[in-house]
Amino acid sequence: MALNKIRLGDYIERSTVNNHDLKYGIELIEGVTSQGVFDAPKGNPMDVDLKPYKIVNNGAFVYNPTRLNLGSIAYRTEGLCIVSHLYMIFYLNDEGKKIIDPMWLYIYLRREEFRREVTFRNFGSQRPEFNFNDMSDIIIPLPDIDIQRKYSEIYKALLANQNSYEQG
Numbered sequence: 001m002a003l004n005k006i007r008l009g010d011y012i013e014r015s016t017v018n019n020h021d022l023k024y025g026i027e028l029i030e031g032v033t034s035q036g037v038f039d040a041p042k043g044n045p046m047d048v049d050l051k052p053y054k055i056v057n058n059g060a061f062v063y064n065p066t067r068l069n070l071g072s073i074a075y076r077t078e079g080l081c082i083v084s085h086l087y088m089i090f091y092l093n094d095e096g097k098k099i100i101d102p103m104w105l106y107i108y109l110r111r112e113e114f115r116r117e118v119t120f121r122n123f124g125s126q127r128p129e130f131n132f133n134d135m136s137d138i139i140i141p142l143p144d145i146d147i148q149r150k151y152s153e154i155y156k157a158l159l160a161n162q163n164s165y166e167q168g
Contacts, residue, residue: 003143009136011096015060015089019053019082026050030081032062034070036110038081052085059102061109062089068130069118075106088132104148107155108140 026045030038056062056076063073065088083089092100108114117138122128142148 003141005139006099006142007136008138008140009133011093011100012061012090012136013093014132015054015056015091017055018051018085019055020051022050024050024053024055024080024082028080028082029053030056030083032064032072032074032083032087034067034072036071036074036106038062038074038076038078050082053082054085054087054089056081056083056089060089060091061102061106062087063109063130063135064088065129065131066127069115069122069128071110071115073106073109075102088135090132090135099142099145101145101148101152103152103155105140107151 026048029041029045029048029050031041033039057080058076058078060076061073062076062083064086066086092102092105118130118134119128121134122130143151
């Protein structure tokens with residue numbers, strides 16, 4: 001299997017679209033857990049200023065730049081939500097959509113090896129922050145898109161199986 005090495009920043013674009021017009025309310029606030037899923041906030045968001053909150057649509061990768069080394073990155077597939085202005089949000093650009101399966105990229109970014117790379121790149125910092133420029137500089141060994149899709153399908157089947165087992 002031949003792998004091309006790509007610079008992730010050539011295939012992603014950052015989103016900073018926020019809720020400045022207060023179109024979305026507290027019922028849409030979510031955060032990203034270290035398990036890589038979106039979840040409702042634990043605190044009371046009643047008096048929070050929602051204007052700086054960022055809007056997240058399907059197809060977005062959302063991560064906490066100070067907790068990425070713990071796995072705090074998620075891929076949005078369940079409709080619109082809003083997240084704290086402290087989160088980083090990016091999407092695959094048009095070229096990226098042609099050669100990168102988004103679920104495969106999510107799997108790649110959730111790997112322990114990727115977390116170690118984040119830790120290594122942030123070495124020596126009191127409170128490490130992996131910003132969008134850092135994410136853009138990541139070099140990824142990229143298999144053919146068909147291989148990526150196979151991995152994604154296997155992953156989705158494993159998740160469905162796990163979900164079925166947990167509910168049964």
